[in-house]
Amino acid sequence: MNKKEILEKVNDIFIDTLDNKNVILEESTTNNDIDEWDSLSHILIVVAIEKEFEIRFNSDDIKKWINVGAMIDSVDEKLKTK
Amino acid sequence: MNFNYLKKNLKKDFSNHKKMKIAFLADSSSQFICQAIRGLGFEFDLDLQIFESDYNQIGNQIYDNNSDLYEFNPEIVIIFQSAHKLLLKYNKSNNEELSSFASNELNEIQNYFNTLLKQLNAKIIYYNYTEIDDAVFGNLANSTEFSFLFQIRKLNYELMQMAVRNSNFYLCDISSIQNQIGKSKIFQTSVYINTEMVFSIDALPMVASKTVDLIKALNGKFNKCVILDLDNTTWGGIIGDDGLENIQIGSLGIGKAFSEFQYWIKKLKNRGIIIAVCSKNTEIIAKEPFEKHPDMILRLDDIAVFKANWNNKVDNIRHIQKVLNIGFDSMVFLDDNPFERNIVREGISDITVPELPPDPADYLEYLYTLNLFETVSTSIEDVERTKLYQIEAERISTQLNFTNENNFLESLNMQSDVASFNKFNTPRVAQLSQRSNQFNLRTVRYTENDIALMIDSDNYFTFTYSLNDKFGDNGLVCVVVLKLITAKTLFIESWFMSCRVLKRGMENFVLNTLVDFARQKQIDKLESEYIPSSKNKIVERHYFNLGFKEKSKNYWKLNISDYKMKDCFIIKKK
Numbered sequence: 001m002n003k004k005e006i007l008e009k010v011n012d013i014f015i016d017t018l019d020n021k022n023v024i025l026e027e028s029t030t031n032n033d034i035d036e037w038d039s040l041s042h043i044l045i046v047v048a049i050e051k052e053f054e055i056r057f058n059s060d061d062i063k064k065w066i067n068v069g070a071m072i073d074s075v076d077e078k079l080k081t082k
Numbered sequence: 083m084n085f086n087y088l089k090k091n092l093k094k095d096f097s098n099h100k101k102m103k104i105a106f107l108a109d110s111s112s113q114f115i116c117q118a119i120r121g122l123g124f125e126f127d128l129d130l131q132i133f134e135s136d137y138n139q140i141g142n143q144i145y146d147n148n149s150d151l152y153e154f155n156p157e158i159v160i161i162f163q164s165a166h167k168l169l170l171k172y173n174k175s176n177n178e179e180l181s182s183f184a185s186n187e188l189n190e191i192q193n194y195f196n197t198l199l200k201q202l203n204a205k206i207i208y209y210n211y212t213e214i215d216d217a218v219f220g221n222l223a224n225s226t227e228f229s230f231l232f233q234i235r236k237l238n239y240e241l242m243q244m245a246v247r248n249s250n251f252y253l254c255d256i257s258s259i260q261n262q263i264g265k266s267k268i269f270q271t272s273v274y275i276n277t278e279m280v281f282s283i284d285a286l287p288m289v290a291s292k293t294v295d296l297i298k299a300l301n302g303k304f305n306k307c308v309i310l311d312l313d314n315t316t317w318g319g320i321i322g323d324d325g326l327e328n329i330q331i332g333s334l335g336i337g338k339a340f341s342e343f344q345y346w347i348k349k350l351k352n353r354g355i356i357i358a359v360c361s362k363n364t365e366i367i368a369k370e371p372f373e374k375h376p377d378m379i380l381r382l383d384d385i386a387v388f389k390a391n392w393n394n395k396v397d398n399i400r401h402i403q404k405v406l407n408i409g410f411d412s413m414v415f416l417d418d419n420p421f422e423r424n425i426v427r428e429g430i431s432d433i434t435v436p437e438l439p440p441d442p443a444d445y446l447e448y449l450y451t452l453n454l455f456e457t458v459s460t461s462i463e464d465v466e467r468t469k470l471y472q473i474e475a476e477r478i479s480t481q482l483n484f485t486n487e488n489n490f491l492e493s494l495n496m497q498s499d500v501a502s503f504n505k506f507n508t509p510r511v512a513q514l515s516q517r518s519n520q521f522n523l524r525t526v527r528y529t530e531n532d533i534a535l536m537i538d539s540d541n542y543f544t545f546t547y548s549l550n551d552k553f554g555d556n557g558l559v560c561v562v563v564l565k566l567i568t569a570k571t572l573f574i575e576s577w578f579m580s581c582r583v584l585k586r587g588m589e590n591f592v593l594n595t596l597v598d599f600a601r602q603k604q605i606d607k608l609e610s611e612y613i614p615s616s617k618n619k620i621v622e623r624h625y626f627n628l629g630f631k632e633k634s635k636n637y638w639k640l641n642i643s644d645y646k647m648k649d650c651f652i653i654k655k656k
Binding site: 016017019039040042043044046047056057058059060062063074 | 088089090093113114270271272273275276277282283380
């Protein structure tokens with residue numbers, strides 16, 4: 001799976017979890033760009049991504065993401081070492 | 083239903099749902115669990131308005147008389163102190179305190195409870211503890227009194243004892259959720275580390291479900307009857323084809339699964355769930371195992387209504403409902419056949435039809451997870467309930483021989499025992515107030531504690547009515563609560579009756595006794611109210627039929643001086 005495909009799947013997860021059809025993610029998107037993306041919904045997104053890709057993040061990694069790009073990189077890395 | 087689904091419910095329209103005010107006090111972060119509870123409430127027509135205290139403010143909210151909690155004035159207070167916080171507290175305790183750790187915790191919980199009830203007329207729900215083994219003592223923790231495992235298990239046990247002693251204290255058994263799905267599923271470290279929440283996202287709907295089941299039961303919504311299919315549900319095989327000797331039941335192979343299933347049904351019957359049979363079979367053949375098979379646990383006298391014929395199951399279940407006179411929404415239908423299940427589901431929208439797994443060996447384990455028979459009270463009469471319904475069926479067939487209703491009623495030799503609330507009838511009064519939905523004028527639910535307060539009050543006058551006749555004793559079937567609202571006026575705060583005794587002239591008899599009482603007390607007026615609910619349409623014209631005048635919409639009054647004693651065929655027992 002390439003990063004573009006990962007981004008598409010992550011985008012779907014955002015739409016479903018935040019219940020907002022208009023979310024369009026780019027690598028530079030941060031939580032400042034999307035109203036519903038707060039610290040609580042963030043954990044829901046993380047858990048949904050873990051489920052979708054059957055991976056597990058370290059508890060600490062989750063906080064290090066500065067934007068969607070970092071998130072995608074993290075997923076990509078986990079998938080490669082799976 | 084996953085959490086995301088429940089969360090989306092929050093945006094829906096709650097305006098036609100029943101409002102209930104609930105306070106949720108927790109020592110860990112509780113936003114998600116509160117969202118899950120409110121979202122799940124939506125599914126059951128409940129608008130659960132939840133006050134969430136700032137986290138770790140339990141003591142402050144409870145001990146400060148002016149706290150936001152008391153300002154909010156909830157009907158239900160849920161307290162959730164997590165096992166994780168308990169472990170932290172244990173870790174910080176001095177060595178000499180460890181052996182009394184559970185006792186000290188329990189004292190504090192009892193204090194919370196007592197303080198809350200001083201200010202609130204509320205029910206308290208307490209989440210018990212999910213076990214954590216900190217593995218400091220290995221197996222020896224079981225014989226080491228000051229180990230954490232010993233103390234947390236002791237605390238869970240002592241909480242049950244506390245719930246036995248305190249009638250408004252209810253335990254929500256989240257420990258059993260952990261038993262069912264495992265600790266690695268109920269708790270997720272990354273969620274805990276990042277949000278201070280102790281439940282995994284996937285566990286939230288299950289915790290919400292345990293909680294809402296309890297809230298529904300407190301609200302009078304629970305299942306009262308289970309309807310059984312026979313072939314491959316109650317026993318293995320097909321009685322009509324295989325014959326009595328070849329059906330599977332007993333201690334061999336898959337027979338075990340059916341025997342254990344029957345034991346479960348029998349226990350439900352003994353705790354007051356009505357058992358009915360609905361089977362596509364020839365009646366005499368279907369009854370044979372109940373009468374003759376040595377390994378059958380269930381016998382004919384366990385079954386309140388037995389319908390075995392070749393009609394469709396929807397019609398048969400409608401018939402069962404008519405005899406029992408309870409709502410479809412309090413019935414559970416168990417059938418191994420997916421086709422029959424779908425027909426019943428489509429034909430009767432409110433009935434619960436569990437999707438039994440294909441392997442009968444899995445029936446019980448699956449049914450355990452559904453928590454179908456939540457209840458908040460039990461009474462001695464529960465054990466007798468099946469018999470009462472069997473007697474009712476007999477009564478109905480006698481009635482058919484009479485052409486005149488009055489002749490029939492007269493032939494019954496009905497007698498009623500009239501008494502005030504007392505400590506002996508308190509459990510039954512509480513239970514009837516929670517169970518009665520149809521013949522219930524204002525649908526006020528009373529707990530045993532509420533009843534104790536009324537017994538001691540000078541403003542309340544309470545009446546209970548039993549009814550027996552030549553067929554048998556119906557037990558305590560009707561309750562009226564009068565409240566003095568002016569020196570000369572009594573208000574009927576509650577009037578509810580078991581639907582078992584409809585059309586027996588009980589209403590006339592009750593009103594006669596109320597007027598008698600009012601005259602003794604030199605009261606001029608009885609006032610009353612009908613509060614419509616989704617279930618009580620049958621009593622919409624109740625006060626009109628009894629001769630009350632409508633003062634304003636659904637608010638009625640009766641001048642005592644105008645009242646003429648009504649005819650009835652019930653004699654007051656001396």
